[in-house]
Amino acid sequence: MVKEIDAKINEIDNQIEELKSKEVLDEAQLYVLKRQRHDLVKMCKNLDPHDKVFIARHKKRPKITEYIDNIFQDFFEQQGDLLGKEDGSIFGGIATYHGIPVTVIGHRKGNDLNENLKCNFGMPGPEGYRKALRLMKQAEKFGRPIITFIDTPGAYPGLEAETNGQGTAIATNLAKMSALKVPVIAVVTGEGSSGGALAIGVANSVIMLENAVYSILSPEGYATILWKDSSRSDEACNMMKLTAQDLKAFNVIDDIIPEPVGGAHMNKKAVYKTVDRYLRRELDKYLKMGPEELSKHRYKKFRNIDADYLKVL
Amino acid sequence: MKLPFNKVFKGKQKEGTERKYIDVADEKSVVASSEKKTDEDTIAAPAVTTCPKCKQEFSKQEIKDNLNVCVACGHHYVISAEKRVRTLVDPGTFRPLKCKVAFTNPLEYPEYEDKITELQKKTGLDEAVLAGVGKIDGFDAVIAVMSSKFLMGSMGIAVGEKITNAVEYADRKKLPLIIFTASGGARMQEGILSLMQMAKTSAAVEKFNNNGGLYISVLTHPTTGGVTASFATLGDITLAEPEALIGFAGPRVIEQTIGQKLPEGFQRSEFQQEHGFVDQIVPRDKMRETLAHILRLHCKRGK
Numbered sequence: 001m002v003k004e005i006d007a008k009i010n011e012i013d014n015q016i017e018e019l020k021s022k023e024v025l026d027e028a029q030l031y032v033l034k035r036q037r038h039d040l041v042k043m044c045k046n047l048d049p050h051d052k053v054f055i056a057r058h059k060k061r062p063k064i065t066e067y068i069d070n071i072f073q074d075f076f077e078q079q080g081d082l083l084g085k086e087d088g089s090i091f092g093g094i095a096t097y098h099g100i101p102v103t104v105i106g107h108r109k110g111n112d113l114n115e116n117l118k119c120n121f122g123m124p125g126p127e128g129y130r131k132a133l134r135l136m137k138q139a140e141k142f143g144r145p146i147i148t149f150i151d152t153p154g155a156y157p158g159l160e161a162e163t164n165g166q167g168t169a170i171a172t173n174l175a176k177m178s179a180l181k182v183p184v185i186a187v188v189t190g191e192g193s194s195g196g197a198l199a200i201g202v203a204n205s206v207i208m209l210e211n212a213v214y215s216i217l218s219p220e221g222y223a224t225i226l227w228k229d230s231s232r233s234d235e236a237c238n239m240m241k242l243t244a245q246d247l248k249a250f251n252v253i254d255d256i257i258p259e260p261v262g263g264a265h266m267n268k269k270a271v272y273k274t275v276d277r278y279l280r281r282e283l284d285k286y287l288k289m290g291p292e293e294l295s296k297h298r299y300k301k302f303r304n305i306d307a308d309y310l311k312v313l
Numbered sequence: 314m315k316l317p318f319n320k321v322f323k324g325k326q327k328e329g330t331e332r333k334y335i336d337v338a339d340e341k342s343v344v345a346s347s348e349k350k351t352d353e354d355t356i357a358a359p360a361v362t363t364c365p366k367c368k369q370e371f372s373k374q375e376i377k378d379n380l381n382v383c384v385a386c387g388h389h390y391v392i393s394a395e396k397r398v399r400t401l402v403d404p405g406t407f408r409p410l411k412c413k414v415a416f417t418n419p420l421e422y423p424e425y426e427d428k429i430t431e432l433q434k435k436t437g438l439d440e441a442v443l444a445g446v447g448k449i450d451g452f453d454a455v456i457a458v459m460s461s462k463f464l465m466g467s468m469g470i471a472v473g474e475k476i477t478n479a480v481e482y483a484d485r486k487k488l489p490l491i492i493f494t495a496s497g498g499a500r501m502q503e504g505i506l507s508l509m510q511m512a513k514t515s516a517a518v519e520k521f522n523n524n525g526g527l528y529i530s531v532l533t534h535p536t537t538g539g540v541t542a543s544f545a546t547l548g549d550i551t552l553a554e555p556e557a558l559i560g561f562a563g564p565r566v567i568e569q570t571i572g573q574k575l576p577e578g579f580q581r582s583e584f585q586q587e588h589g590f591v592d593q594i595v596p597r598d599k600m601r602e603t604l605a606h607i608l609r610l611h612c613k614r615g616k
Contacts, residue, residue: 155542157562157570162580165590167541167561171515175547178516179523195499195511195542195561202512216499216508216539221566225501240504241420250419252505299520302512303477306470309506311415 002051005040006058009262012037044262047211050237053219055211056191060265062272064091064106064149067189070272071279072097072104078135087128088119089156090200092135094144098280100287103139105132105200106149109190123156126169129199133173136180145183145283148200153218155196170199177202178302179295183286185279188244188253189264193218204298205282206252208244209275210259214252215242251308254282364388380597389534389554389597393436394443394460397493401456401601402447409445410455412478414471422502432463440471441496444479446488450605452612455483458493461535465497468540472500473510476544480517480528489527489608494545497563498538511543518547527611529604532559532582532591546590550607552600553582553591 016033019026047055055061068075072095080086092105107124110116124132132148139146155166177184177200186203192214208214217225219233222240247253257278260267286294362373367386376383380400381390392400398407418425433439441463446455457479459466468476476492483490499507518528530548534557541561553559560580568575578584585591595603 155561157566159567159571159573159575159579162560162562162567163588165546165588167559168546168590170542170561171511171544171546174512174515174543175519175522178512179519194508195539198508198512199542202516214505216501216504222501239420239422242505247505250505252509299516302509302516305509305513306473306506309417309419310470310474311417312474313413313415 002044002047003054005043006054009037009040012040041262041266048238049213049240049243050219050234052211052243053191053213053237055263055265056213058263058265059111061151061190062264062268063109063111064104064151064189065108066268067106067149067187067272067275068095068104070269071276072102075104079131081127081130082134083127083130085125085127087125087131089122089124089152090128090132091119092132097145097147097283100283101142101144103135103144103146104149105135105146106189107152107197107200109151120156122152123154124152124196124199125156125158125161126164126166129155129169129173132200133169133176136177136184140180140182143182145185145286146180146203147279147283148184148186148203150186150188150192150197150201150214151190151212152193152196153191154193154221155199170195173199174202178299180298181291181295183283183289183294184298185282185286187257187275187279188212188214189275191218193221202298202302204286204294204301205254207255207257207278207282208247208253209257209264209271210244211263212244213242214244214247215240252305382597387555387596389556391461391495391534392597393462394438394458394493397458398443398445398447398456400597401604402449403451407445407447407456409443410475410479410482412444412475413439414474417470417503419470419506420502420504425502428464436460436462438463440475441466441468442472442475444475446482446486449491449601449608452489452605452608454489454491454604454608455479455486456491456493459495459533459540461495461497464500464502466495466540467497467500467502467507468510468514468543469500469503469507470510472496473507473513476510476514477517480514480521480544483528484517484521484524484526487526489529489611490521491529491531491604492544492548493531493533494536494540495533496536496538496540496545498540508539511539514544515547518544522547522549527608529607531595531600532585533557535559537561537563551591552593552595552603553585554600555582555594555596557582559585559590 012033075095077093091108095104107122108119109122110119136146184203186201186206188208194217219236220230223232223236224230244256260270264271360373361370363370364383366388369385381392442459444457528548529550532553536545536559564575582594
């Protein structure tokens with residue numbers, strides 16, 4: 001549904017652009033178009049899971065670089081895994097957040113094909129995960145809280161990634177992150193698919209944007225594995241329980257960050273403000289905790305994450 | 314090392330008798346759940362099997378008597394979790410850990426419960442992992458064995474809990490931990506909660522690791538997906554059975570993504586060893602003595 005509405009909104013946006021470029025502005029026509037656009041956006045309510053997947057992957061959806069520019073100050077980028085490669089699909093560095101130095105790490109997606117080729121569409125190889133771990137261990141050394149932004153179709157499934165130990169790299173991150181002695185907050189901003197998302201997601205608090213999705217695998221992958229048919233991904237979306245609301249009910253995430261109607265890309269400024277507010281509140285909770293307490297809290301969180309569904313006989 | 318229960322150790326094996334201890338009469342005392350014979354133990358007609366590797370015909374009994382390894386080419390057939398345990402531990406020393414997890418269906422996945430019940434009947438296991446405590450050549454160890462016969466050894470809540478429980482038990486009792494992995498990865502039927510098992514098990518291993526515990530991970534065919542990307546690759550020592558498929562993304566997914574044929578032997582144990590992810594490749598008939606060797610080298614730490 002949203003897909004079709006989005007196409008119409010795009011069309012109207014183009015018409016508005018065209019109108020504005022003319023020498024004499026047709027105010028009446030502009031008003032009509034804006035009105036139509038407004039009505040279309042308002043239709044994007046009560047979304048189905050596959051609508052949310054569409055919004056979560058929207059190419060205009062805010063990306064990590066935008067979050068950093070708008071929420072953090074004094075950003076200093078760090079590159080490389082110090083083991084032989086720089087993986088552009090993981091973006092990270094040091095910044096200040098309300099006056100506190102923090103380490104920010106996240107998946108990077110590009111705005112166009114060229115950018116996406118540089119960051120592999122946000123699909124990290126082992127080098128990306130090793131870079132993330134390097135930055136996290138450094139944050140721990142300097143007592144900096146860690147904030148991660150999750151937005152990935154998954155870890156890259158390729159020959160080189162496998163040869164260099166994709167599995168080992170993700171496993172190591174999961175293990176080491178669980179024991180970090182600084183606060184870790186993860187924000188799921190777009191699509192969080194598979195171990196590729198979790199590898200930077202073992203946090204004291206995991207918060208998620210309203211229309212973001214987080215799942216064991218991409219819906220296409222899920223449909224392929226279960227029914228050997230990736231075209232049944234809409235069906236998979238409905239089955240997988242991958243929305244923020246589902247995950248909150250599962251107790252897998254701690255809170256849902258509201259988005260403007262139609263998705264985060266409809267009003268980015270508002271989104272940065274809300275994300276900032278939620279982030280600050282979460283961080284405040286953990287800044288009061290000591291190093292041991294923090295790692296114990298995180299361990300306990302993941303040890304008991306399935307408690308509602310687990311009954312030991 | 315201290316035994317966690319009062320069970321008399323029945324004595325050490327003599328050298329060169331590695332296979333003789335597979336004593337059918339002892340089977341019942343080895344694994345509590347072994348009242349039902351698995352399909353592997355009942356010889357069904359035809360009693361002949363063709364080895365997928367060397368294409369020679371053998372009687373099934375011959376293969377079974379050889380630890381499910383081809384007598385001609387050494388191809389490693391699948392082995393049941395229970396038989397695996399039987400071939401490793403000193404007779405009469407294995408006791409399963411008490412951790413039976415009730416069936417749960419968070420996605421309300423259709424026909425999931427029936428499938429699990431059927432598999433429980435068929436395999437004699439309650440889930441895709443069998444965990445317990447036993448002695449290997451006199452050394453106490455926590456041993457967990459995954460079974461690829463149980464929904465491809467996939468990891469859902471129950472498997473994650475049983476693995477975590479085994480790690481925590483080893484941590485509490487200061488025992489070495491040995492896990493035999495065989496899994497297609499996280500269990501799709503339980504969705505995001507299966508994914509969370511990766512974090513849960515890895516965190517437990519890390520805690521055990523920080524407390525100085527010894528973890529030997531043995532990768533068997535196949536070890537892929539979420540299990541490779543969690544506890545399977547976190548061992549202090551990583552062993553692999555010959556020619557086991559070990560990787561994160563499976564070959565089919567990769568071929569679809571990059572659209573090219575993968576090289577011969579890609580993601581096999583030998584490939585992983587060549588790229589530095591496996592300490593040693595150990596054939597099944599050498600597994601017991603290799604584990605005993607490693608345990609012996611670690612026993613003088615007073616832990």
